[in-house]
Amino acid sequence: KNQVEQSPQSLIILEGKNCTLQCNYTVSPFSNLRWYKQDTGRGPVSLTIMTFSENTKSNGRYTATLDADTKQSSLHITASQLSDSASYICVVSYTDKLIFGTGTRLQVFP
Amino acid sequence: GAGVSQSPRYKVAKRGQDVALRCDPISGHVSLFWYQQALGQGPEFLTYFQNEAQLDKSGLPSDRFFAERPEGSVSTLKIQRTQQEDSAVYLCASSSTGIGTEAFFGQGTRLTVV
Numbered sequence: 001k002n003q004v005e006q007s008p009q010s011l012i013i014l015e016g017k018n019c020t021l022q023c024n025y026t027v028s029p030f031s032n033l034r035w036y037k038q039d040t041g042r043g044p045v046s047l048t049i050m051t052f053s054e055n056t057k058s059n060g061r062y063t064a065t066l067d068a069d070t071k072q073s074s075l076h077i078t079a080s081q082l083s084d085s086a087s088y089i090c091v092v093s094y095t096d097k098l099i100f101g102t103g104t105r106l107q108v109f110p
Numbered sequence: 111g112a113g114v115s116q117s118p119r120y121k122v123a124k125r126g127q128d129v130a131l132r133c134d135p136i137s138g139h140v141s142l143f144w145y146q147q148a149l150g151q152g153p154e155f156l157t158y159f160q161n162e163a164q165l166d167k168s169g170l171p172s173d174r175f176f177a178e179r180p181e182g183s184v185s186t187l188k189i190q191r192t193q194q195e196d197s198a199v200y201l202c203a204s205s206s207t208g209i210g211t212e213a214f215f216g217q218g219t220r221l222t223v224v
Binding site for chain 1: 114129143145150151152154155158166169201203212213214215216217218220
């Protein structure tokens with residue numbers, strides 16, 4: 001079964017600290033992997049998209065990595081801000097579908 | 111429009127009532143997707159359109175769920191005889207071509223069946 005698993009389920013950090021979120025997937029064949037940020041009550045917003053051949057991609061303070069051999073991805077957030085509090089969802093593109101993970105709920109406290 | 115627009119934002123329905131959820135994709139976007147997101151879960155695929163053609167409806171949970179996009183732009187997701195387990199946020203996304211390109215999501219419609 002095609003699955004996307006994320007860890008941790010939830011995370012609390014202090015403002016200014018760094019954190020790393022993990023994603024493991026079993027989806028095959030694999031087109032691309034995305035990280036989305038979803039604020040409470042809003043639709044997901046894309047942070048990064050990586051194809052099979054890309055190892056890393058940055059978007060401001062967000063850096064995603066991909067190891068297609070081990071089927072693992074990570075999202076690193078640098079110098080966290082209060083506005084980073086949200087759910088971060090790993091999404092793998094499979095044929096004409098997007099397979100979503102259940103997300104990591106990040107809370108940043110001052 | 112500037113983004114994907116969904117209406118209504120919130121809908122409360124009595125069990126057994128029919129509901130219709132609307133999605134206005136970004137103008138010119140060929141592909142349109144519907145997802146269902148239960149509380150605390152990631153979105154799950156329902157159905158996919160390319161223009162007016164419904165290419166994949168494998169995620170629709172039962173024959174009470176029906177989606178259409180008759181002119182290849184606005185789409186409607188209809189749920190007949192709603193049940194409590196239908197309570198969820200229904201997200202719509204559109205992309206300019208296929209799923210390999212950037213998909214933009216609307217804010218969703220939160221459906222509560224009482």
